[in-house]
Amino acid sequence: xxxxxxxxxxxxxxxxxxxxxxxxxxxxxxxxxxxxxxxxxxxxxxxxxxxxxxxxxxxxxxxxxxxxxxxxxxxxxxxxxxxxxxxxxxxxxxxxxxxxxxxxxxxxxxxxxx
Amino acid sequence: xxxxxxxxxxxxxxxxxxxxxxxxxxxxxxxxxxxxxxxxxxxxxxxxxxxxxxxxxxxxxxxxxxxxxxxxxxxxxxxxxxxxxxxxxxxxxxxxxxxxxxxxxxxxxxx
Numbered sequence: 001x002x003x004x005x006x007x008x009x010x011x012x013x014x015x016x017x018x019x020x021x022x023x024x025x026x027x028x029x030x031x032x033x034x035x036x037x038x039x040x041x042x043x044x045x046x047x048x049x050x051x052x053x054x055x056x057x058x059x060x061x062x063x064x065x066x067x068x069x070x071x072x073x074x075x076x077x078x079x080x081x082x083x084x085x086x087x088x089x090x091x092x093x094x095x096x097x098x099x100x101x102x103x104x105x106x107x108x109x110x111x112x113x114x
Numbered sequence: 115x116x117x118x119x120x121x122x123x124x125x126x127x128x129x130x131x132x133x134x135x136x137x138x139x140x141x142x143x144x145x146x147x148x149x150x151x152x153x154x155x156x157x158x159x160x161x162x163x164x165x166x167x168x169x170x171x172x173x174x175x176x177x178x179x180x181x182x183x184x185x186x187x188x189x190x191x192x193x194x195x196x197x198x199x200x201x202x203x204x205x206x207x208x209x210x211x212x213x214x215x216x217x218x219x220x221x222x223x224x225x
């Protein structure tokens with residue numbers, strides 16, 4: 001089983017600023033994803049982080065607001081830009097293991113925007 | 115991915131079996147049934163998956179009906195630590211695409 005380290009685990013940010021979340025996997029993985037979980041809601045996919053190329057965003061999410069990097073097969077970052085209180089959510093990264101076909105998740109980053 | 119339907123919430127007494135149902139009447143022949151759970155304030159955790167045969171691991175059992183239109187996740191001896199939201203997800207096994215989470219079932223295990 002892959003282990004994903006995600007940090008920070010939580011942060012409180014001022015509106016208008018940005019937060020970058022890091023996700024480190026302990027083994028090389030083909031696919032990595034970023035999700036948002038708003039209070040009391042299920043997980044919503046933000047984007048697929050593609051190694052060496054631009055991320056693939058889901059409807060309603062744009063690169064200017066959620067820039068993503070994936071420089072190699074074990075690491076990815078998500079930045080949430082120009083923060084507003086509506087961005088207060090839990091953000092989770094996930095990796096896919098093609099051998100077991102399981103998805104693994106980080107512990108999440110709880111963001112509060114004030 | 116096929117759509118799934120789960121009850122919004124369920125209760126279970128500690129030590130008893132928790133049986134969580136899932137309907138997936140539009141499942142395709144190459145789609146697997148996956149179960150994940152999310153304990154409060156943690157990332158989702160894989161539990162089990164299956165195609166058509168019943169499956170069992172150290173965490174749970176998965177019973178899939180013969181027509182594959184529904185399934186049941188069984189936690190044989192529920193503990194308080196099993197209180198979580200349980201998600202039933204249907205997808206092609208090796209597609210590599212992201213999981214599509216529905217609302218899941220909120221299971222409360224009581225003393």
